[in-house]
Amino acid sequence: MEDLESLIITRRLRVPLGGEPATGPGWGETAARQLDAALLSVGFTCSPRLLERLSRLPGPAVVDLGVRVLSAVRRLAGDHVEHNAYFIDFPANVPDTPEFWAGLMRRALVVPEHLPPSPVLNLLELPGYGRYQHSYADLVAAHAELVPLAGDRVTVLEAGGTLAEEARDLYLSLAGAETPLAAEDLAALRALAAVCDAEPERIPVRENRAIVNEARLAAGRPLLVDTVTDVLRLACACSGGDVTLAAPTRFRSFRRAERRALLAALDAVATPAKLGDVPRHREPWKRLGERLHPHEHPRYPGAAAVFAVARGERRAQSLDARVEEALAARRTADAVALLENAPGALLRRLDHLLRLGDPRAVLDAAEGAAARASGRVLLSLSEHLRNRLAPEAGRVFTNRYGRAWAGPDTRPPLEEDVVARAAEILDAEIARRLPDPGRLVVDPAALDVALPLSGKAVAPGLGMLPRGSLSEVDGELLRFFVHWRQARRRTDYDLSALMLDASYGSPEHVSWTNNRTGFATYSGDLTEAPEGASEFVDIRLAAATRPIVIPQVHVYAGEPFDEAAEAFFGYMTRDAAQEGRPFEPRTVRAKSDLRGSGRVALPLVFLRGEDGRWRAKWLHLYLKGHPGFNRVEGNRVTASLLVRSIVERDYLRVRDLVRLLEPKATAAGRTTYIGLDVPAGLPDGARIFTPATLHELIPA
Structure with a gap:
């Protein structure tokens, strides 16, 4: 049950409580305040309600619960491991790349027996390269303490119900999701289905239904097929x-x-x-x-x-086969007639049908299909059509694992009036299905979050947003990081960054082949990780001469991301005066696991806007890469095209649903809140949508 408790804490930021005897003020209150202080050191805090409920518990119960809570949130922020750096003073005193290699050569020549035995000199085999030359304690001693500032991340943990109640709520949320789930969420759903006997009203996603049916089969209950x-x-x-x-x-x-x-x-x-x-x-x-x-x-x-x-x-013969036969024979009307029995399939093919047949007849069929198709299909088509009036920089194709590739947009354009009518049909049907929000409260910071039309590519974690989302990046220093630990064989991951100008040209990079640029610094290359290894890239934002920064993680050798014992990426922001260690959990803004079969990860891109402010746009992409020896120099063109296609695409965002919800809003009634975090002071019974539950906003 401890794993279930950790799941609730990390997915919902809620601490399950209930059933413990109340004791009144005393040792429990002291223990609760000590827990809150410990949580602040890693960027978390107890809500007033959680602090009050903990204060009424016996002291030993608060201590035991606090150990589990602290362990869960430290893992969520990536603070459960020791993040050492190759250069002990990083980001200070990092040598230029030629100077660094010359120093390694001098050391090898001074002690000739340290030279590799091979007659061909391999720079990566030089003594001292690719392995820590100091302990984590040495690194901590070399860095001043972090200066806490008001801008540091503080993530609020809320008081939850009993563990059974919280597990039931999460189970119903995942089982009833309108969008496909990430692999980690499917695993969570399987664990919850084994202990929850609640009956979801509907299970629209087939993969979720299979997981629920597995539990029903084991329990001898009727199957949902x-x-x-x-x-x-x-x-x-x-x-x-x-x-x-x-x-x-x-x-x-x-x-x-x-x-x-x-x-x-x-x-x-x-x-x-x-x-x-x-x-x-x-x-x-x-x-x-x-x-x-x-x-x-x-x-x-x-x-x-x-x-x-x-x-x-x-x-x-399948429906798709009969439709393809009709289209091949240029019998578009017959194909539309067949697809009217499968409304979702008709809408998914709408672009193609509009290019082949009579647009008026096709749109009439689409209007009838819209009333019977899923909300996710309606939203996906709406997003697709808003990008069809002009050719895209490149068409990006992604599979369920986040593997991506791009190609030219060779589709004939659609007429503007055709796109406009289709958009009206979709908006009207989406608005009809959205619930009455009552009093609608929206955090402006959430307006540019993309709607989660698929969760497959997004690994759950801290501060994660759907592909295409924009989020503000505050602070003078941006530092992104990767940590990995090999499972069975030597594994070398390389953190790099590709920097481009506003036209996606003039490339510059920082990596193990180029330790420093005028505004970016690399922490040093580690080539194995039996006990875990961390690499960092530090960006001084005010000095950046390129407005586009693309972090990348390359599998240079060894185990891919989904075979390593552990692999995760994240980023921090801080002010220059804060100093601190290379990794400080309270400055972590986002962190999640790396996975997928690709050997090059592109988690997000940092962009400087015309207003001079920096923002992150989420990518969640993986490139196939090479079996080994991947480097930032080798995928520059592919990465640039993919990133440009994502950046220039107009994604359906929270603001688009808010536009449809506002006419239904009232000044009274139940409150609906949409935001990045849960604020204090919301009335009881408020319906809350944060990134963790945003999929629940997708209409059925």
Whole structure:
């Protein structure tokens, strides 16, 4: 249950309480204040309500809870490890790159036995390179204490209900999400489903449904399936496989009761129309059939038909195949007629249909489909259309793992009046579905947060925002960091930064091949991490001669991000007078894990606007890269094109939903608050949307 408690704290910033005996003022109050002081040292604090409730608990209970809370938030901020730096005085006294390499060569020549045995000199094998030359205690002693300032991050922890209540709320939020979840959230949903017996009103995302069905199957409860693919996803979930069906699953052996339940569910939904979904996943179905033994259960003929289609013994054509046939024959009206039975599919193809057929007829069909499609599809199409009146700098394609690639925009433009009518249809339907907010209160800082139309690419963490979001960057110094720890083999990650001018040209970089520029400093290269390693890049914002700064993390050698024992990225801001160690948790503005199969990570980009202010725009992208030896110099063109495409794209943001909500708002009634943090003084019963719960704002 301790892991569940940590999950609640880190995802919701709420401390589960309840059930403990109250003792009144005394040692509990002292322990609560001591906990609050300890939390402040890492950039967190107790809300007045949390402090008051902790003060009424017995002292030992507060101490025990405080240890768990402090551990959870330190991990959330990245302070659970010791962040050493290669150069002990970083960012001071970092040598120029030629000076640094010359010094290593001199040391090797003074002690010839330290030279590598290979006849070919490898600079990376020089003695003293790539490994810490001092302890973490030495680094701490070399740096002055951080000077606390009012601008330091202070994240407020709220008082929660009982652990069971908080787990139930998080479970219902994740299970009922209108948008696909990140892999970490799917894992959290699985843990919560195993202990929560609450019934979500609806589970619109198929992957979430598979996780919930896994728990229902284990408990012997009825399954929630309405397509044959739901059963396939469930079998993958039970086998520890990929419920997204993107990667192959090795199915386990199922117990007889499980086989009967899966076959019965399959038989109930295997209508002729739905058998067309089987060929899309033909091979997984054939492998699953070997485990379920449908021939032993003749009372489930529908299930047997599914496996007959998979084996090619029976023909079943999918809707997509029939639509493609119609489009290939230039029978656009027939294709539209077919798609009217699948409103989401029609809207996803709307751009293509508008270019092929009669726009008026296509838009009439789209208006009918809009009333039956999901809110996420409506919002995604709305965002797509607002970027169609002018060619994009480059079309960015991203998969479910954040892997990205770009290509030229070769699509013919759409007529402005066609786009305008489509936008009116979508706005009207989205506004109709949005709830009445009552008294609407919006934090201006949240207006430029992009709507989370998919959470797959965003690893949960501290201060994380959806791709395309803009957030202010305050402070004189910007410092981003990476920390990793290898699992089985030597692993070398390299933190770098690519700096560009306003036209995305005049490249300059800082990395292990160039320790310093006029305004950026690299902390030094570490080439292995058996106990963990950290690298930093320091940017003096006022001195920056380039308005675009793109942090990058490269897998130079060893384990990719999703195989390392630990890997995370983040950034800090501070004033020059604060000094402090290279890593100070109270100055961390954002931090999250690195993952994905790509070997180059582009978490975000820092941009200086025409007003001189710096902002971060979130990317959450991974490049395929090379199997080894990735460097910032090698992906400059690709990274520049991808970043430019994201920066110049007009994302659907919170301000767009607020525009539709404001006409429904009233001066009285229940309060709806949208912001980056939860402020004090909100009335009881207020509905609150922060980045952690912003997906709940997506209409059904």
